[in-house]
Amino acid sequence: MTRAVLAWLLGKLPPLIVCIVMAVAAQHAHAIDLCDQYRATLTREAQAVHGLAAPVPMFISQLRRESSCRAGVTAWDNGRGLAQFMDGTSLHVVRLYPELGAPDPYSPKWAIRALVRYDGWLRERVQGVNECERWAAALKGYNAGLGYVQRAQRLSPTPGQWFGVTEDINAGQSQQNFEYSRRYPRLVLFTEQPRYATWGTTLCLENQR
Structure with a gap:
């Protein structure tokens, strides 16, 4: 009409x-909500990688924060697709997980499969006194780069405590980039995640900071 x-x-x-x-x-x-259309695919992939208690609400919240769940979007910095993978990150992820095939960031299925695996890879390389703190550090790594998180944790008096301690340590970023990447885990976990709480296991909400 x-x-x-x-x-x-x-x-x-x-x-x-x-x-x-x-x-x-x-x-x-x-x-x-454009994210609703990916619930089944994301739940299936997240549980296949992380088990039945996979933090599906966190993953969909991350996609919402990255692209508003718009599969065809390209950002000003050339972040691509649902998960806003940069070209270098896409290549890195397929080297880590050859089963993903060639990089295809504009494919929702590829982006979801890559995100849940890459997030888990990051989680294994950061410290955390509990799952909330550890995933928060992994989220910072997704946004800023793993090296900044690992350096901040080496400088931290309590490296496994992300919120209120390690998140405040700038390990070499510009001030502008540091401020956004410090907020990134909070935006995903505390701003976006509550709307998807019924999708599965949530993180950090029981003791929101």
């Missing part, structure tokens, strides 16, 4: 009905 036809139809309705129609349409548009 063209806008002209829609306008003509609305013009034939009483003003009160027009208001109701527009309000319902606005509510419907607001209710649409």
Whole structure:
């Protein structure tokens, strides 16, 4: 239906009905979440890699933060697809996990499979006194690079404590990049994750900082 036809139809309705129609349409548009379409694929892949207690809400929250779950998006820095993989990261991930095949960041299935594996690879290389702190450090590694996290943890008085301690250590980033990457785990875990709490095992929400 063209806008002209829609306008003509609305013009034939009483003003009160027009208001109701527009309000319902606005509510419907607001209710649409592009991430919902990936729930089954993400749950299946996350559980295949991380077990039945996989933090699916965290993974989908990360995709929402990266791309708003838009599979075809390219960022100003050439981050690509759902997971906003840079070209170098895509190549690194397929070297780690040859079963992924050639890099295909604009494919939702490839991006999801790559994200859950790469996040797990990062998690194995950082410290954490519990799963909340460890995944938070891994998320920083995803956004900023693993090296910055490992250096910060080496400088930290309590390297396994991410929030309130190690997250505040700048291990060589520019101030602007440091501030965003410090906030990144908080944005994923505390801003985005609550909306997907019914998707599976959540992290950190029981003692939100």
